[in-house]
Amino acid sequence: MTTPCMDSPKRFGTVTRVLHWLMAVLFVWQFASVLTHFFAEDSALDSFLWPTHKSVGTLLMLLILVRILWALANTGRRPKPVSWLAGLGHSVLYVLMLAIPLVALLRQFGGGRAFSPFGIPFMPGFEGPKITWMVDLGSNFHGLLGWVLLAAIVGHVAAALWHYFSGEPEILGRIIGK
Ligand code: HEM
Numbered sequence: 001m002t003t004p005c006m007d008s009p010k011r012f013g014t015v016t017r018v019l020h021w022l023m024a025v026l027f028v029w030q031f032a033s034v035l036t037h038f039f040a041e042d043s044a045l046d047s048f049l050w051p052t053h054k055s056v057g058t059l060l061m062l063l064i065l066v067r068i069l070w071a072l073a074n075t076g077r078r079p080k081p082v083s084w085l086a087g088l089g090h091s092v093l094y095v096l097m098l099a100i101p102l103v104a105l106l107r108q109f110g111g112g113r114a115f116s117p118f119g120i121p122f123m124p125g126f127e128g129p130k131i132t133w134m135v136d137l138g139s140n141f142h143g144l145l146g147w148v149l150l151a152a153i154v155g156h157v158a159a160a161l162w163h164y165f166s167g168e169p170e171i172l173g174r175i176i177g178k
């Protein structure tokens with residue numbers, strides 16, 4: 001059975017569109033927190049945004065898990081990517097969206113300190129030595145992959161706009177819902 005919630009070969013359904021744009025807004029927030037921390041450390045904006053980085057990142061982790069399950073449930077139904085490169089690009093975005101918060105959360109766990117995103121107890125913390133491989137994995141890859149994702153998002157948005165202005169507005173239309 002197909003409902004407007006589900007994808008169809010002509011357009012993405014409501015759930016895919018809500019997930020896409022909700023996460024797009026959260027990624028803007030997440031990278032705003034990082035860029036402010038990088039370029040304007042200790043500014044008022046940094047003091048406001050940076051303390052939200054771990055909580056918003058954890059929310060993004062939850063949403064990507066839902067998004068992956070939803071994509072799997074809609075396999076074969078969704079619009080085909082415009083090219084093999086677009087398909088590869090979307091797969092890369094999925095892998096990075098999963099790997100980046102995952103290694104950060106492993107580092108957080110391995111550090112042994114309690115963690116309560118949005119004030120909700122999530123990791124109780126533990127006594128004793130840190131779990132080195134988890135801490136190292138996060139420290140080596142979290143930031144690096146984060147910057148790669150930012151570059152991939154810029155490429156993705158540029159490709160979407162390029163299609164729009166070169167006479168293929170229906171490609172943006174199927175994720176906007178027109
Ligand atoms: C998809 C979600 C996330 C994205 C896109 C993201 C992105 C980034 C980026 C680009 C940096 C800057 C790295 C640098 O300074 O070179 C960073 C730093 C950091 N992030 Fe995230 N992050 C996410 C989720 C999380 C989560 C869930 C946590 C912790 C629970 C976290 C904790 C940190 C910490 C502690 C730093 C500073 C240390 C470091 O550079 O690794 N992030 N993040």
Ligand code: HEM
Nearest residue numbers: 020024027079080081082086090093153157160171172175
């Ligand atoms: C202004 C920001 C954005 C615009 C204009 C935009 C545009 C689009 C368009 C036009 C499509 C449909 C492509 C097709 O049908 O082949 C799409 C799909 C997609 N976009 Fe974006 N996008 C934006 C932000 C993002 C962000 C921040 C991410 C993730 C980090 C993302 C990840 C994806 C993925 C994975 C798909 C494939 C459909 C899905 O599985 O949800 N997009 N986007």
